[in-house]
Amino acid sequence: MYADQTIHHHSAALLRTFDKISDYVFFMEVDGATYRYVFVNEPGKRAIGWTDDDLGKSIEDKMPPETAALISRYYNQAIRERKSVVYEDYQLADSFYTDTLESEDVLSLPLHYFESEVTPVFDGETCTHVISVVREVTERKRRELELTILRDQHESLRRYSPHGIFVLDHDFRIKSLNPAVTAITGYTEDDLLNRSFIDWVETSERTTVEAGLRHAMSGTPHKYAIRGRYRSGEPLDLAILNIPIEVGGRINGLFAIIIDHTPEKDAERAMRESERRYRQLIELIPEGIIVHGDGHVLYANAIARSTIGETDMHHESIFQFIAPEHHERILKRLEALRLGDPVDDTELTLVTHGGQRLHMDITSLVIDYEGTTAVLTVLRDVTEKREMEEALRQSETQYRLITENMSDLVCMLEPDGTVRYASPSHLHVLGYTPSFYEGKNTLDFIHPRDVASTRQTLQTITAASPLTLEFRHAHDDGRWIWLETKIQAIYSDTGTLLHYLTVTREIMQRKVVEKQLRHLAYHDTLTDLPNRRYFLAYLEESLSRIEEEAESLAILSLDLDRFKWVNDTLGHDIGDELLRQFAHRLTDVLRKQDVIARFGGDEFIVLIRYNDPIAPRRVAEKLLVALEQPWQIETHAFVTTSSIGIASCDGAVSPKQLLKRADIALYKAKLNGRNGYALYEDR
Structure with a gap:
């Protein structure tokens, strides 16, 4: 055959050439439907273990049946189509090709890919030979796989990121945007593609944005904040992060990532408004209020400033206004408050700017003031009362003269509590004439729930230690009136108890204010649910006793899916009413012993106790059913x-850790498509 003569004539040159290349070269003779080995280069011999004794053997003689069938199929295709055919195959790392690979390749990819090019050789219309060149392409496949993974990762980030991502070219034109851009701004790809990113923002913010973009084009990421608008006109608070895109060592574009801070900023504005109202309430309270931290005044209302005679007390030391003899006692009191220990009301002497000494009853509680822990102290001026008490001890005649002309209630009691004398002011404050009291036991007029504590306190009184009591007292019209009583025991020279002197005043208004202050400190003003401070304290107490409890404990973190859409579309008034109705539904669905709190915005937390392990799931399912029922707010009906x-x-878990776990589970529920629940799983 002519082809055979050609090969024989040039065989020496061909052999030397083929043996020098790294690819495997197989020269096969076509023998009907069988393909026989005519020539194999040195790399090919090593790969399949071919020797000169195998000359003339068929593929089936050297290869496993599956491999032989695969090779024959492509050989047949090349002959049929009369052209070269390229196909790919792979082998496991321990295949017969292993000895030709580097060890690090085997570690980096468990499979080894090969590309074969099959070329038929014809003599006229008859195919006489087939030349097969096999090369290893594992590295190329590895790079292709890495590129595929990178593309998939980039697409996942683009699709699932909660932040809006723009891709900009070097002229800042928008080339692509992810779904979060539409969710945040309301603008679609059709609205923004190929437009300048600068044109998209508000006119007043364009200088800032352009400067940020140009800064990032210099090779340094840049972050800044702007005010924007939703497509329908609602304001947005946005942070923008510009990141350079570098290709081939050259920056040819930017990522512009927008982060929606509108909910947080709205919450901050709402908090400032709440603080403004709270401060307004404090200014209207008819008693002095001082807020102090680390011994320095942070705030003082008008009455406190007027009482002390200062126009501005801010940052002044509280000990500047407290008489020196009380300093050590007040320091201990402040330390007890810092440690969370209970403290009783107490009395101290204030020194005014003009040097006047004023007797003050004080009540103190720990509050959160502008993000820091502080102490709120209520001042009640009892200077007049103390002066009257001193006068009473000096002279009974003076005592009667004073008491009959003062608004406070003054009594003289026998050791057994029988009223010997009652001042005329009893008629004005309690509706009873003094003569009605005289001869009756004072305990008969005290609320049944306060009698035991009052009786016990009277048994501990001494001449050196007057006591203060608060209790409810009957009014002539049937009401119960809160009173504050200072009791002083009077003894003879021989130590015999003669009688008690009491000075009493009505404190109904103060009780109402104290109740309002306690409620404001621990409840959300919009929904009237417990707030974050209350819930954290309750959770910490519950976790400290968890091992003593028979029931298990779980918390559920929940919010309204796409609550921002309600605010942006229907308005914040509708959003506020939705939060109130949302709180009512939670209260209706859950048990009385379950604790519900609003943490802020549309974030709510529920604490439940249970015995059945599946109880948290049942509670979550119950809540989901209730919360997907339609809402009717004013003229708006929606779901x-x-x-x-x-x-x-x-x-053992801290409140912070348990809340973090609930937040992780909530994020998982949102990733799963919202309108569902997820359990935290420790992996």
């Missing part, structure tokens, strides 16, 4: 869904 994250207490 919302909620996502719930569940974290059970499974051992």
